[in-house]
Amino acid sequence: MVVRALEARDRQRARSAPPPDGREIRILLLHANGMGGTIRTVFNLAGYLARTHDVEIVSVVREREEPFLPVPPGVRVRYLDDRLPRRKGLLSRFPSRLVPKDEAAYHWFTLRTDLKLVRYIRSRRRGILIGTRPGLNLIAARFAPPEIITVAQEHGNLSSHQPLVRKQIIRRYGRHDAVVTLTQADLRTYERSFGKARKDLPAVLAQVPNATPRLNGGVSPLTAKTVVTVGRLTWGKGYDLLIRAWAHVAARHPDWTLRIYGGGPRQEKLQASIDKRGLSERVFLEGPAEDVGAVLADASMFVLSSRHEGMPMVILEAMSKGVPVVSYDCPTGPKEMITHGHDGLLVKPEKIHAMADAICALIEDEDLRREMGANALKTAARYDLDVIGARWEDLLSDLVARRRGLPPGGPLAHEPAGAGEHDAGERPGPLGAAVSDVVRTPDGTTARLSQNA
Known part of the structure; x- marks a missing residue:
């Protein structure tokens, strides 16, 4: 009943919504103050995008006073469910109703996080929202208002998720403007799975690898045993x-x-x-x-x-x-x-x-x-931050253009520095793969833009 009401409200909002833009970027992350590969790569990407965008990392929970990793310059961190006072409240005693029980991080989510996430997502009026795990991507697919461009980023691979999670992914990810995988193998798995289930692909199905973080220390002399x-x-x-x-x-x-x-x-x-x-x-x-x-x-x-x-x-x-x-x-x-x-x-x-x-x-x-x-x-x-970051800039710019009915690579309301230097159309990435490998065309069919070199 609530979801139907929101969908009706969204139809009204869509009629009066301003043209989409990519100036504001919000990245949903489970726990920004923790440690791990996903957190490192999200911070890495956020730091690059903050050069030309207003970037905020939205952490679902906070269970540590300060981030384990340094927050990049120009990036803000917002916490939705601050658990540091240890007074979690009544709603935290109930499990999530929006995240599949088989989602690997299900135990982190509660009814309180459900409400906090939905309230935050519904409050957005412009920009791009990037999710970084299935639970977050599924909620964004259901509740993002029509003004928002949504991107579901896959930090694992489709086959590694439990069956119930995979079923929900194939059912709902088609609502996203883009689904981005890390590898070509996973890109093909997503494409086959959507086709087998006869579900609509997202507007763009793309592969962009993570960038190599710039670490302390020099090159190893390879002398230690x-x-x-x-x-x-x-x-x-x-x-x-x-x-x-x-x-x-x-x-x-x-x-x-x-x-x-x-x-x-x-x-x-x-x-x-x-x-x-x-x-x-x-x-x-x-x-x-x-x-x-x-x-x-x-x-x-x-x-x-x-x-x-x-x-x-x-x-x-x-x-x-x-x-x-x-x-x-x-x-x-x-x-x-x-x-x-x-x-x-x-x-x-x-x-x-x-x-x-x-x-x-x-x-x-x-x-x-x-x-x-x-x-x-x-x-x-080949995976340097400047190389991979440029691919993300191109991808996000293309998503805004598609929403505005412009050809990919066309002029945008917010154009990243140097964007006009690229040729329109397909732009090969550092590994020979184009930014967008599978797109849905205006007549509803799908087309593959490129294959691996």
Whole structure:
């Protein structure tokens, strides 16, 4: 009943709404004061966009006094549900009614956050709203007023979501002006899933990778007998597999150590596995890394043991320090970031001995390690913030143009600096893929603008 009333109100608002513009950008984030890859990449993108836009990160919850990561210059942070006073109120006792129960972050959402989010979204009168996880994107799809351009950003991959969440995504994401994936593989998965379900695609279905954050510290000399990995201590990161693989590495190279940086719910289980295998002097759970750049600059190899990923930014962070990467070829991400034998090694997913052999291959061949490290630096440069940020500027400008009925790349009310220097139409990104790969044409059909080079 309430949703129908809002839809009727939106039809009235649409008739008198001013032309859309892209000056104001608001990015919905679950908890801006936490730590993790999504938060780092959102801060990274927000800082770039703040050069030419009014940018605010809207954090659903606040459970830490200050942000763990530095807020970029020109970016504001707003908190909807401030939980620091520890007096959460009556509505916080009830679970969310808007976020699917199978959403990975469901436990963060309550009836209070539902109301805060809807109230905030409905209050918007102009600009662009970017969501960064399924729960936020689904709420934005249902409640964003007609004046607002909405973008659903996928920080994982469609296949990694639970069935109920995937069903809701395919049902509702078509309402967004754009859905943006991190990888070409996930872009194709989204396209197939919309087609199979016979659901409308969003106006633009695009792939834009994350940019490499600029970290402290210099390039690694690759002299330390240290292998590192960075990430949350969760099942999906596969550290249980890595510890088992390291037992074989330690038998061949007892002078090398593995350092795992991150916190999370599996810490006790992982420590028990380390102790059980007699690796307490070879494998160390270091806790969260306050300076990821310094950690990577002191390493000679980075290992990713994940069972699944979106686009693991930590691979690019390691490469930006000239550190070669050994990674499971998990879905999705690593294959599109690592060229096997050039800047790293890809290993068949969840294979313990294959992972151990790949690590040992780089330990035993210093020349190969250095060659791959040098190539890794060149790979990371392709994901520089200025390169990826420009792709986002182009994408957002195109969305405003589409809403105004102008051709992509046409003149806008707010045009980012340098936007007029681009040719209209398709603009290749740094990896050979155009900004917008699949669009819905005016007659309702879909068209693919480009394929991978």
